[in-house]
Amino acid sequence: MRHIISLLLENEPGALSRVVGLFSQRNYNIESLTVAPTEDPTLSRLTLTTVGHDEVIEQITKNLNKLIEVVKLVNLSESAHIERELMLVKVKATGAQRAEIKRTADIFRGQIVDVTSSVYTVQLAGTSDKLDSFIQAIGTASILEVVRSGVTGIARGDKTLTI
Amino acid sequence: MIVRFLRDEGVKYIYGYPGGAVDVLHDALFKEKAIEHILVRHEQAATHMADGYARATGKAGVVLVTSGPGATNAITGIATAYMDSIPMVVLSGQVPSTMVGTDAFQETDMVGISRPIVKHSFIVKHPAEIPEVLKKAFHIAESGRPGPVVVDIPKDMTNPSDKFEYVYPKKVKLRSYGPAVRGHSGQIRKAAEMLLAAKRPVLYSGGGVIMGNASAPLTELARMLNLPVTNTLMGLGGYPGSDRQFLGMLGMHGSYTANLTMHHADVILAVGARFDDRVINGAPKFCPNAKIIHIDIDPASISKTIKADVPIVGPVDSVLTEMVAILKEIGEKPNPEALASWWKQIEEWRGSRGLFPYDKGDGSIIKPQTAVETLYEVTRGDAFVASDVGQHQMFAAQYYKFDKPNRWLNSGGLGTMGFGLPAAMGAKLNFPDVDVACVTGEGSIQMNIQELSTCLQYGLPVKIVNLNNGALGMVRQWQDMVYSGRHSHSYMESLPDFIKLAEAYGHVGMRITELKDLKPMMEEAFALKDRLVFLDIQVDVSEHVYPMQIRDGSMRDMWLSKTERT
Numbered sequence: 001m002r003h004i005i006s007l008l009l010e011n012e013p014g015a016l017s018r019v020v021g022l023f024s025q026r027n028y029n030i031e032s033l034t035v036a037p038t039e040d041p042t043l044s045r046l047t048l049t050t051v052g053h054d055e056v057i058e059q060i061t062k063n064l065n066k067l068i069e070v071v072k073l074v075n076l077s078e079s080a081h082i083e084r085e086l087m088l089v090k091v092k093a094t095g096a097q098r099a100e101i102k103r104t105a106d107i108f109r110g111q112i113v114d115v116t117s118s119v120y121t122v123q124l125a126g127t128s129d130k131l132d133s134f135i136q137a138i139g140t141a142s143i144l145e146v147v148r149s150g151v152t153g154i155a156r157g158d159k160t161l162t163i
Numbered sequence: 164m165i166v167r168f169l170r171d172e173g174v175k176y177i178y179g180y181p182g183g184a185v186d187v188l189h190d191a192l193f194k195e196k197a198i199e200h201i202l203v204r205h206e207q208a209a210t211h212m213a214d215g216y217a218r219a220t221g222k223a224g225v226v227l228v229t230s231g232p233g234a235t236n237a238i239t240g241i242a243t244a245y246m247d248s249i250p251m252v253v254l255s256g257q258v259p260s261t262m263v264g265t266d267a268f269q270e271t272d273m274v275g276i277s278r279p280i281v282k283h284s285f286i287v288k289h290p291a292e293i294p295e296v297l298k299k300a301f302h303i304a305e306s307g308r309p310g311p312v313v314v315d316i317p318k319d320m321t322n323p324s325d326k327f328e329y330v331y332p333k334k335v336k337l338r339s340y341g342p343a344v345r346g347h348s349g350q351i352r353k354a355a356e357m358l359l360a361a362k363r364p365v366l367y368s369g370g371g372v373i374m375g376n377a378s379a380p381l382t383e384l385a386r387m388l389n390l391p392v393t394n395t396l397m398g399l400g401g402y403p404g405s406d407r408q409f410l411g412m413l414g415m416h417g418s419y420t421a422n423l424t425m426h427h428a429d430v431i432l433a434v435g436a437r438f439d440d441r442v443i444n445g446a447p448k449f450c451p452n453a454k455i456i457h458i459d460i461d462p463a464s465i466s467k468t469i470k471a472d473v474p475i476v477g478p479v480d481s482v483l484t485e486m487v488a489i490l491k492e493i494g495e496k497p498n499p500e501a502l503a504s505w506w507k508q509i510e511e512w513r514g515s516r517g518l519f520p521y522d523k524g525d526g527s528i529i530k531p532q533t534a535v536e537t538l539y540e541v542t543r544g545d546a547f548v549a550s551d552v553g554q555h556q557m558f559a560a561q562y563y564k565f566d567k568p569n570r571w572l573n574s575g576g577l578g579t580m581g582f583g584l585p586a587a588m589g590a591k592l593n594f595p596d597v598d599v600a601c602v603t604g605e606g607s608i609q610m611n612i613q614e615l616s617t618c619l620q621y622g623l624p625v626k627i628v629n630l631n632n633g634a635l636g637m638v639r640q641w642q643d644m645v646y647s648g649r650h651s652h653s654y655m656e657s658l659p660d661f662i663k664l665a666e667a668y669g670h671v672g673m674r675i676t677e678l679k680d681l682k683p684m685m686e687e688a689f690a691l692k693d694r695l696v697f698l699d700i701q702v703d704v705s706e707h708v709y710p711m712q713i714r715d716g717s718m719r720d721m722w723l724s725k726t727e728r729t
Contacts, residue, residue: 025279055470066461068340071338
């Protein structure tokens, strides 16, 4: 099963390499990874998605917690949460395609953020599934380039991941 | 500043080797009388010496190496300490921070190279932070589940002309690190009740009991409930080895009695042990009828390979002490009839030939097992015994009965050949009045034999017990058993004359070839209190280590000799 693990990490050089190293060292998967400083400049928030049996996920969270620079950790998938991924897609847009792409982008609540005579760049945010569906709807044949941010997320309701 | 901190931290010995990136530190050490720097002959040995010291005392050993090759040579020793959870602080020099990343002379990314084999690591970014970084390093190395910590120090951080205020930091603050200080009382009570209700209990304890300083409460608990006890390779000495309740080591080369007791147990109390693959044999077949109570300081050790029914995260000494108190409060004893019939069964397994019976032969050739038994007699079971890795290591673990913790120094997890001699040196340096033996083989000893020179320089009269069978014994054993007797690259042609070699290094060498000479010559060697003696003992090359568990089987599936199996 896919899990979204979110952690607060000391914003120090080398901290990220320990997280990434742990996954290769212990033969765990990382599907996506996002990281950026938080409102507290001493902390980074890192969100990763991984796939594995419950026992493996338990070991992943335990071993992440063991890293000295990991301040706090939550497995978002264990309770109600909001997940988002940002995607920028560059698509061929000529002739009749231009209107079709605009319509599809609207349906997915995407925005066209850059335009040339032959290319649209669409910005889209949502769950990973939604982004996959958009790509399917547009058709890979007309896609020139895809950039995805990887998943980030936050718990629903009062729960927060703070120190 | 670094040297001042080490002095204030109470460090007596540093094991190291000089070089360009740390010459300022060696210069500072020249003037510091409270700390002695031990100059090894290879950086790997510095880490093993610090490791031997840590295993013998429970405190972090300190290593000082230069950048580049000095740092990379230390890697094997750091990995050895990491696998066995041994506290160690490794100070590695680094090229000046302005040159980091330029492929400068003797530059290597030490923090990167060591990352998977350290508990944590630091790079000093500013000289003013040195005391705090070092305090954190010692704290992390020694607390919780111990481990090695690397502190990488660019040369410009130690420029003697830069002056900074120095205050010894008494306390350390780390918001993201806080190992458990006590176990969950509800879980401890549940475990105590389970033990009282058990009909076939067994106590299985590991290295965590040694490093967690818990052998006293462990022994009290075992005696209170009349539990059979087995130790892992790392846990030997955690419970008195000569005691009736002790069943010997368990696992791949564990005793028939210990492995069968585990297999048939209904409750296993695992303390500071990690269900290693060399202990459990095939995980799916492991102890089918047992409920498992697992006490460990490291939550990641629990339910890693074998699911625990009652997990308890906490320091083993405080958890066991609390468990003893709870049992006293409950005031009950386990069912005496059930326990009596369990012990009757165990005694049948133990039989009359001892825990590790072997064929003593006709006396025409020395058996390696006999050599270890003789060492046990000669040292009255009271020596520090360091070992290398291979058959001799298993024989030492099987036949030397450790009654005290911290006396058995061996590389259990990583299995590092070359560990024994420097580890023995680390123990001898800190316990000059206790006998220290290095049980080794002609293969392993050659992996750090250059340290004979260090022994002469610092007067370290360890006794080297070289079980010389002229072959890489454990490799050969597997070749006999698994590879149809093809002895591929497991024999040692052109071995040196170890007697002349010992003498060349300024020590005493003795060769023992006859069984009748074994005990008297060993006694003679140990009587030479202030001399290093290299005992080169010619032993039977055809001996195998038994029992030996059969791969992917259960705990009880073992070869007992070349022809018998369970």
